[in-house]
Amino acid sequence: MSELPFRRHALILQHLEQHEGARTTELAALLDVTRETIRTDLAHLSDRNLLQLVRGGAVAIGAREPELAERLSANPLGKALIAAEAAAMVPDGARVILDSGSTTLEIAKRLRGRSGLRIWTNDIAIAFELMQVAEVTLLGGRLDATERTLGGQDAIEMVQGYATDLAFVSLGGLSASHGLTDFDRTGLALRQSMIHAATDAYYLADQTKFGRNAPLRWKPMAQTRAVICDIAPDTGIAQRLNEYELGLILPRQM
Known part of the structure; x- marks a missing residue:
């Protein structure tokens, strides 16, 4: 059973901090959801400046406090x-x-x-x-x-x-x-x-x-x-x- 959206978001951010980056397919398999769901999650988190989108996935934003x-x-x-x-x-x-x-x-x-x-x-x-x-x-x-x-x-x-x-x-x-x-x-x-x-x-x-x-x-x-x-x-x-x-x-x- 897949996680609720807010839990997925927290898990995505935690995974990126631990591994610096991840591909969309990797995150979809990890969280047992479709790649389309992960793309939506990543876009949402990127809009909040919590990660950086890259081709095929996302990477963690550097260790800086948001403005x-x-x-x-x-x-x-x-x-x-x-x-x-x-x-x-x-x-x-x-x-x-x-x-x-x-x-x-x-x-x-x-x-x-x-x-x-x-x-x-x-x-x-x-x-x-x-x-x-x-x-x-x-x-x-x-x-x-x-x-x-x-x-x-x-x-x-x-x-x-x-x-x-x-x-x-x-x-x-x-x-x-x-x-x-x-x-x-x-x-x-x-x-x-x-x-x-x-x-x-x-x-x-x-x-x-x-x-x-x-x-x-x-x-x-x-x-x-x-x-x-x-x-x-x-x-x-x-x-x-x-x-x-x-x-x-x-x-x-x-």
Whole structure:
């Protein structure tokens, strides 16, 4: 029995990351579907800039993080589901760290009705989203105008001076072969510092992250409780999360 489309897409991306490329016939045999189905899948994933089409198949895109504009437009429904789950964990009066990113921005939008929140973030858009309804601390550091974020060693040292209740941080990739991964060493160090500053922390990974192997590996941290996803990952990823003793939180609407 063939996989559902979203599971096929995750398996295709995982296969390409492991083998760098694959022919259409190879993927059709692997997933037990027709070549026409695979061509449709590859075109869909190419439109989302998750792979590169070549004659007779596809190859993995290099280990780079998609641009902010791409991330903001990718899988909005999935990110909304993750954001709803994360926001439901935040009580009035909580102290919360929000990492930069399109999913954390969706969380911020869902926190506007809460009272007494204290927010720490390095994301300028999140700070503007919440500045009228919460006490917001914008973590200082080097400005990345393209990403609309602040970062670097100054931001790392600043967040280390705080103690918060919750932190929500985004993953660059999540795969059975490489586990939890990220793209940038300084960005990874900042996210790790965010987690250290929180009593409880949660990773965020929508389905576009499944099967993606960014170049830097996370080491699981004691404060992290679970990964919040929009859909269930494949068995290999679920087993890797179990090895890390990380829970998996899925939308209650499923």
